[in-house]
Amino acid sequence: xxxxSQHNHHVILSEAASLELGCNYSYGGxxxxxxxxxxxxxxxxxxLKYFSGDPLVKGIxxxxxxxxxxxxxxxxxxPSVQWSDTAxxxxxxxxxxxxxxxxxxxxxxxxxxNP
Amino acid sequence: EPEVTQTPxxxxxxxxxxxxxxxxxxxNHLYFYWYRQILGQKVEFLVSFYNNEISEKxxxxxxxxxxxxxxxxxxxxxxxxxxxxxxxxYFCASSAIGDTQYFGPGTxxxxx
Numbered sequence: 001x002x003x004x005s006q007h008n009h010h011v012i013l014s015e016a017a018s019l020e021l022g023c024n025y026s027y028g029g030x031x032x033x034x035x036x037x038x039x040x041x042x043x044x045x046x047x048l049k050y051f052s053g054d055p056l057v058k059g060i061x062x063x064x065x066x067x068x069x070x071x072x073x074x075x076x077x078x079p080s081v082q083w084s085d086t087a088x089x090x091x092x093x094x095x096x097x098x099x100x101x102x103x104x105x106x107x108x109x110x111x112x113x114n115p
Numbered sequence: 116e117p118e119v120t121q122t123p124x125x126x127x128x129x130x131x132x133x134x135x136x137x138x139x140x141x142x143n144h145l146y147f148y149w150y151r152q153i154l155g156q157k158v159e160f161l162v163s164f165y166n167n168e169i170s171e172k173x174x175x176x177x178x179x180x181x182x183x184x185x186x187x188x189x190x191x192x193x194x195x196x197x198x199x200x201x202x203x204x205y206f207c208a209s210s211a212i213g214d215t216q217y218f219g220p221g222t223x224x225x226x227x
Contacts, residue, residue, distance in 0.1 A: 105159070
């Protein structure tokens with residue numbers, strides 16, 4: 001069965017520190033990859049996505065992620081975090097075929113950025 | 116910017132009661148989903164809906180669950196006889212063909 005693993009469950013950083021959140025998935029076929037973010041009290045929002053093409057994708061708010069097919073990974077990065085990046089971050093995967101594109105989710109990473 | 120909306124934001128019910136969670140997807144979207152997240156656990160897929168029928172459902176989505184799109188705008192999830200373990204945050208999502216899913220704010224269901 002497909003699964004998604006996020007390695008860091010709780011991360012605490014100071015402002016201006018660099019961020020990298022790991023995500024690995026277990027599925028050998030073609031996948032679409034997503035990072036969603038949930039700010040405190042808000043709903044899940046798309047941060048960035050990879051469908052095909054350049055494996056380095058850029059998202060909103062200075063985030064980027066790199067798809068490494070050989071490692072089944074899609075790690076999220078940001079060179080310099082801000083206090084406003086405090087949120088829950090979710091990696092998710094879907095298979096790009098058929099009428100159902102159910103998302104398979106990682107457990108999420110809670111990021112706290114100290115001012 | 117169009118959004119997915121969900122009502123109520125919080126529902127408290129007694130075990131064995133029926134609940135209906137409501138969602139209004141983005142208007143030109145064709146694919147609809149329900150997910151849930153039990154506290155401390157992963158977000159789990161429940162069901163997907165396309166062309167007025169279920170396209171896939173998970174093992175969680177047993178006979179106690181049903182979905183409906185009664186009027187072309189709402190998308191509802193019904194739980195016929197709630198159990199304690201149904202307590203969770205329920206998220207509705209919608210998407211255009213083959214595209215990103217957009218999520219509502221969620222309904223927190225508490226079963227007592």
